[in-house]
Amino acid sequence: MKRLVLIGGGHSHVEVIRRIGMRPSPGLHVTLVSPQRHTPYSGMLPGLVAGHYDYAECHIDLQALCAAACVDWVADAAAGLDLPRRTCTLQSGAGIGYDIVSLDIGSAPPPDRQAPRPGREIGIKPTETFLGWWDDLRVRARVRPLRLLVVGGGAGGIEMTLAMQHRLQSEGARATFSIATMERSILAGHPPGVRRRFARVLQARGIGVLTGARVTHLDAGGAWLDSGAQLEADGVVWALGPVAAQWPGRAGLATNERGFVLVDRHLRSISHPEVFAAGDIATMRERAHPKSGVYAVRHGPPLAENLRRTLAGEKLVTYSPQRVALALISTGERCAVASWGPLSLHGAWVWRWKDRIDRGFMARYRARPAPS
Ligand SMILES: Cc1cc2nc3c(=O)[nH]c(=O)nc-3n(C[C@H](O)[C@H](O)[C@H](O)COP(=O)(O)OP(=O)(O)OC[C@H]3O[C@@H](n4cnc5c(N)ncnc54)[C@H](O)[C@@H]3O)c2cc1C
Numbered sequence: 001m002k003r004l005v006l007i008g009g010g011h012s013h014v015e016v017i018r019r020i021g022m023r024p025s026p027g028l029h030v031t032l033v034s035p036q037r038h039t040p041y042s043g044m045l046p047g048l049v050a051g052h053y054d055y056a057e058c059h060i061d062l063q064a065l066c067a068a069a070c071v072d073w074v075a076d077a078a079a080g081l082d083l084p085r086r087t088c089t090l091q092s093g094a095g096i097g098y099d100i101v102s103l104d105i106g107s108a109p110p111p112d113r114q115a116p117r118p119g120r121e122i123g124i125k126p127t128e129t130f131l132g133w134w135d136d137l138r139v140r141a142r143v144r145p146l147r148l149l150v151v152g153g154g155a156g157g158i159e160m161t162l163a164m165q166h167r168l169q170s171e172g173a174r175a176t177f178s179i180a181t182m183e184r185s186i187l188a189g190h191p192p193g194v195r196r197r198f199a200r201v202l203q204a205r206g207i208g209v210l211t212g213a214r215v216t217h218l219d220a221g222g223a224w225l226d227s228g229a230q231l232e233a234d235g236v237v238w239a240l241g242p243v244a245a246q247w248p249g250r251a252g253l254a255t256n257e258r259g260f261v262l263v264d265r266h267l268r269s270i271s272h273p274e275v276f277a278a279g280d281i282a283t284m285r286e287r288a289h290p291k292s293g294v295y296a297v298r299h300g301p302p303l304a305e306n307l308r309r310t311l312a313g314e315k316l317v318t319y320s321p322q323r324v325a326l327a328l329i330s331t332g333e334r335c336a337v338a339s340w341g342p343l344s345l346h347g348a349w350v351w352r353w354k355d356r357i358d359r360g361f362m363a364r365y366r367a368r369p370a371p372s
Helices: 011-022 042-050 062-069 127-143 155-170 192-204 247-251 293-312 348-363
Strands: 002-007 028-033 038-040 059-061 072-074 078-082 087-090 095-097 100-103 121-123 146-151 175-180 208-210 215-219 222-225 230-232 235-238 261-263 275-277 282-284 327-331 333-340 343-347
Touching: 002 011, 002 095, 002 293, 011 028, 011 062, 011 293, 028 062, 038 042, 042 127, 042 155, 042 293, 042 327, 042 348, 059 062, 062 072, 078 247, 100 293, 121 127, 127 146, 127 155, 146 155, 146 222, 155 175, 155 192, 155 235, 155 327, 192 327, 192 333, 192 343, 261 275, 275 293, 327 348, 333 348, 343 348
Parallel strands: 002 028, 002 100, 028 072, 100 275, 121 235, 146 175, 146 235, 175 208, 261 282
Antiparallel strands: 038 059, 078 087, 087 095, 215 222, 222 230, 327 333, 333 343
């Protein structure tokens, strides 16, 4: 009996599990290690925060998905890999042996933000923690006006800011928002048309944007910038770019300088052929591409195929990332901006288009979990 261990129930592994269910391999035992039963679909998270979706609409029930595919779900987090012994060690102290292991663990909180002070500051990842903080904040914002600072001017930070503001306003709560980014402009990496549209939206909504501003530390009054200025804030949301968990590198896997697992064109570790990685945690050595849910989803089919082929001793397929990915970024209400190469489009119809794509994705993993 061959043992395949999947670590993390991210966007790529849900497709691997679905395909295992559609095409079971006799003589293969598959285990998913995931601390959570419900895994969020990133594309719909801002819509959940804005109040357009409920929890079940944008979470995949891993327990149900695994049960349907005859995959064992272990409710635990991986803490390390013993590569010579081919064993994954879990936070509970247990170990799981494997012949092949695959990592799809997303991004980690930055090392200096691993234990944020509850209430005062929060990271957008891990999502469960953020959603708990958000529910609490909505209650607090009904009692007194709040000043909120989002640190990070990328698509995630801006989309989340607009979603939070929309929800609080629709609930009659009062809050002011500002965004601080160390970049020279918001949405660096997106075309000028997209940046201009969001600058207009943010200005129209009264959201202040501070560019070239690095937050160095927080205190009781708010956030301090490297310029020495202070931004008053009752709550700070960290929406920084992807950060790699440290344990894969510590285990001895080849990583880049930021700790992301280096993989080849087959999504296989360049140092350990029995290890695969996909989604945010993986960086392709030959053709690194941006880290986003779009790419993590695209990794799913070639990863599933290559795990199967490795176990069958067959030639692996090559994954070629698309050169340009479509980003559909919502603006709080049921409106969105499409960013594709140099192009940008805006309107309620873009949101409906995004909604159809997102609901179509979720329908593949249909399960209606109750909030845990
Ligand atoms: C606010 C926000 C909005 C975004 N919107 C978009 C968008 O519209 N479109 C887009 O393309 N991208 C978007 N992104 C980026 C997107 O969220 C990530 O790129 C995507 O989630 C990465 O998918 P993944 O499969 O790598 O990991 P994830 O989907 O993050 O899943 C990783 C899973 O692994 C689990 N895990 C972590 N550590 C361990 C461990 N040690 N052991 C076991 N399990 C573990 C986690 O619990 C989680 O379930 C957004 C990000 C944010 C923050």
